[in-house]
Amino acid sequence: MTSLSHAGVVGRLSLRRRLAVAGIDGTTLLLLPGLIVIFALFVYPFLFGLYDSLVPKEGAWYANYQKFFSDPFEYNTIWATLWLAVPVTIVNLLLAIPVAFRVRLMRRQRLLTTILVLPVTLGTVLVAEGLLNFLGPQGWFNRVLLTAHMIHAPLRLTNNYWGVFASLVITGFPFSFLLTLSYVTGIDPAIEQSAATLGAKAWQRFVRIFLPLLVPGLAVTFCLSFVQAFSVFPSAVLLGAPAGPTRVISIAAYHAAFEQYDHSMGAAIAMIMAAVQLVVVAVVLGLRQLFYRGSASGTKG
Amino acid sequence: MIRDRSIGSRLWRFAVWAIVGLFLLNLLGVIASVIVNSFATRWLGTWLPAGFTANWYADAWKGFQLQDVVLVTFEIAFTVVVISALLGVTTAYALARRDFPGKRMVILVFLLPLLVPPLTYGIPLATLLYQLGLGSTFWGVVLVNLVPSVPFVVLVMIPFIEQIDPRIEAAARVFGASTTSLFARILFPLLIPGLLAALLLVLVRTLAMFELTFLVAGPSTQTLVVALYYSVFASGVRAGQSIDAMAVIYMITTLVWLVLALQFVSPTQIVARAKQPSQH
Numbered sequence: 001m002t003s004l005s006h007a008g009v010v011g012r013l014s015l016r017r018r019l020a021v022a023g024i025d026g027t028t029l030l031l032l033p034g035l036i037v038i039f040a041l042f043v044y045p046f047l048f049g050l051y052d053s054l055v056p057k058e059g060a061w062y063a064n065y066q067k068f069f070s071d072p073f074e075y076n077t078i079w080a081t082l083w084l085a086v087p088v089t090i091v092n093l094l095l096a097i098p099v100a101f102r103v104r105l106m107r108r109q110r111l112l113t114t115i116l117v118l119p120v121t122l123g124t125v126l127v128a129e130g131l132l133n134f135l136g137p138q139g140w141f142n143r144v145l146l147t148a149h150m151i152h153a154p155l156r157l158t159n160n161y162w163g164v165f166a167s168l169v170i171t172g173f174p175f176s177f178l179l180t181l182s183y184v185t186g187i188d189p190a191i192e193q194s195a196a197t198l199g200a201k202a203w204q205r206f207v208r209i210f211l212p213l214l215v216p217g218l219a220v221t222f223c224l225s226f227v228q229a230f231s232v233f234p235s236a237v238l239l240g241a242p243a244g245p246t247r248v249i250s251i252a253a254y255h256a257a258f259e260q261y262d263h264s265m266g267a268a269i270a271m272i273m274a275a276v277q278l279v280v281v282a283v284v285l286g287l288r289q290l291f292y293r294g295s296a297s298g299t300k301g
Numbered sequence: 302m303i304r305d306r307s308i309g310s311r312l313w314r315f316a317v318w319a320i321v322g323l324f325l326l327n328l329l330g331v332i333a334s335v336i337v338n339s340f341a342t343r344w345l346g347t348w349l350p351a352g353f354t355a356n357w358y359a360d361a362w363k364g365f366q367l368q369d370v371v372l373v374t375f376e377i378a379f380t381v382v383v384i385s386a387l388l389g390v391t392t393a394y395a396l397a398r399r400d401f402p403g404k405r406m407v408i409l410v411f412l413l414p415l416l417v418p419p420l421t422y423g424i425p426l427a428t429l430l431y432q433l434g435l436g437s438t439f440w441g442v443v444l445v446n447l448v449p450s451v452p453f454v455v456l457v458m459i460p461f462i463e464q465i466d467p468r469i470e471a472a473a474r475v476f477g478a479s480t481t482s483l484f485a486r487i488l489f490p491l492l493i494p495g496l497l498a499a500l501l502l503v504l505v506r507t508l509a510m511f512e513l514t515f516l517v518a519g520p521s522t523q524t525l526v527v528a529l530y531y532s533v534f535a536s537g538v539r540a541g542q543s544i545d546a547m548a549v550i551y552m553i554t555t556l557v558w559l560v561l562a563l564q565f566v567s568p569t570q571i572v573a574r575a576k577q578p579s580q581h
Contacts, residue, residue, distance in 0.1 A: 022401060022402060023399045023400045023401035023402070023404075024399070024401050025399070027394070027395055027398055027399055028395050028399045028401055029395070030391040030392065030394055030395040031391075031392050031395035031396065031407065033387075033388050033391060033392070034388040034389060034391065034392030034411075034451055034455060035392065035407065035410070037388055037447060037451055038410055038411060038414070038448075038451060038452065039410075041426065041444060041445075041447060041448050042410075042413070042414050042422055042426075042448050043410065045422050045425040045426035045429055046421075046422050046425065048425050048428075048429060049421075049422065049424065049425025049428075052425060052428065095320060095324075098313075098317050098320075099317055099320065099321055101317075102314065102317045102318070102321075110567070110568070112321075113567065113568035113569060114563060114568050115325060115328070115329075116328075116568065117559070117563075117568040117571055117572075118328070118332070118556075118559075119328060120571070120572065121505050121506075121509055121555060121556075121559050121571070122509065122552060122555060122556075123509035123510075123511055123526060123555075124511065125511050125526050125529055125530045125533070126335070126526075126529070126548055126551060126552060127331065128533065129335060129529065129533050129544065129545070129548050130331035130332060130334055130335045130548075131331055132533070132536075133331075133334040133335060133338055133541075133545070134327075134330050134331045134334045138345065138346050139334065140330050140334060140348075141327070141330065143348060170327070170328060170331065173324065175572055178568060178569050178571070178572040179572050181569055182569045182570075182572070185569075202310060223416075224416070227416060227417070227418060230418060231418030231419060231420055231421075231512070233420065233511075233512055234511055234512075234515075234530055237534065238530070238533050238534065250418070250420045250512075253420055253424055254420070254424075254516075257424050257427075257428065258427075258516070263424070263425075263428040266424045266428070267424055267425050267428065269424075270420060270421045270422075270423075270424045270425065271421070273418060273420065273421050274417060274418070274421040277417070277418060277421075
């Protein structure tokens with residue numbers, strides 16, 4: 001809020017001083033190198049991709065999109081991707097919430113969180129290679145189940161949907177868990193204690209106290225986990241059936257751009273991928289608006 | 302702390318720990334099966350291999366020309382780290398110290414590369430780089446890796462810089478410090494812990510970044526993780542143990558830096574801090 005007299009004073013100052021009042025001076029200019037790089041390497045390529053997708057090799061400006069949505073082999077990749085990403089994200093989140101609530105009470109979380117950060121940092125390629133050994137017909141997983149007489153013949157868990165599902169749980173669950181944990185520990189324990197003092201049972205405390213406070217954090221966790229699962233690529237190729245049920249949209253985009261050398265089509269599929277992901281994120285963040293918004297700390301006011 | 306001792310609560314607690322236990326068991330099984338296989342002579346249809354040998358490491362080292370791959374990987378990763386440090390810290394300093402019109406938009410621009418799947422901007426970016434003749438070159442790979450790294454450094458460093466009292470800088474100015482010596486003798490020493498954490502995490506992330514590097518890398522500019530992908534993709538060409546030996550080498554190069562990074566940050570922050578800068 002600038003009062004009139006203040007505005008008058010500012011009006012008489014040099015341009016440099018006026019900019020400084022608005023918060024723009026030499027220090028603000030330090031922003032520029034980073035900003036230029038991000039515009040050159042992220043914003044511009046994204047806009048170029050949008051433009052490139054509208055200049056197809058042949059046909060009208062929408063030919064790429066028409067081609068994609070008229071060929072079931074192509075448009076079904078959207079469902080194949082969602083059919084993997086949505087269940088995986090829900091499973092990861094549903095597992096992460098109770099575990100985060102337990103771990104929050106632990107004194108020594110460090111060892112557990114360190115082990116769990118391993119798959120996140122090692123990445124999907126390594127996990128895929130490990131799972132090929134581990135889940136294979138001769139792998140330890142099938143071997144344990146056979147020895148325990150829970151199954152009679154080895155389960156087929158690689159080169160199909162379940163292999164990719166497993167790899168997304170192995171890398172995605174720790175990610176969802178660590179994110180949820182950071183939100184859960186941000187809630188003041190005094191709130192729970194006062195609820196317990198007033199006689200709320202554990203389930204009531206969770207549903208009526210924690211859940212409303214957690215919804216914004218869980219919405220963000222859902223979105224970030226979903227983005228990771230939705231962009232599944234190496235494990236869908238290595239562990240899945242890349243020509244069949246796990247032909248996800250990133251495989252279609254890569255295939256068009258770098259195997260058929262049609263970068264215009266590749267860009268179009270990349271844009272469709274971004275649009276689908278944006279729709280899901282928008283829906284989740286829209287649902288979040290229906291819930292409580294406010295402080296999760298226990299201070300007055 | 303609230304202690305609930307009812308039967309239901311105990312069962313629930315048991316169920317939760319059982320899930321954690323099962324997950325950890327499977328996770329360690331996945332990692333252990335890679336390590337065991339890399340030392341195996343023959344491993345067919347038994348719990349453990351018939352015998353153990355370290356020969357696969359020599360085989361992988363020669364067969365995949367890992368000497369070159371490891372060298373290139375570190376050259377790329379360290380170049381990315383140095384450039385993203387220079388760009389990220391200056392940008393973070395401006396964002397932490399100044400309020401200006403459009404600041405929220407600027408932060409959003411730095412947030413977006415971390416929020417969209419890498420392939421969506423990777424494919425057009427790779428197309429552009431190939432058109433410019435930078436495809437499959439060293440600098441092409443460095444440039445694509447800057448896209449997630451620079452925003453990451455910015456978002457990690459903003460809270461660290463905000464913690465430093467601006468009056469310290471003002472005091473240094475009063476005593477006649479120039480901008481250069483202010484940065485070199487006041488800010489830099491205070492920022493070292495945060496900076497080291499951010500840069501080690503960028504290093505780990507660059508070593509493990511598959512999608513973007515994969516799109517741009519050529520035969521002589523592959524990083525370890527891309528080389529690993531190609532060898533798994535073409536499995537059958539070389540022995541599985543050899544591929545796993547390479548996987549172990551990749552694991553070690555990444556984990557060394559992760560362990561170092563964990564001296565400065567908690568595991569939760571690796572995932573969380575960069576993702577919720579709006580709360581700072």
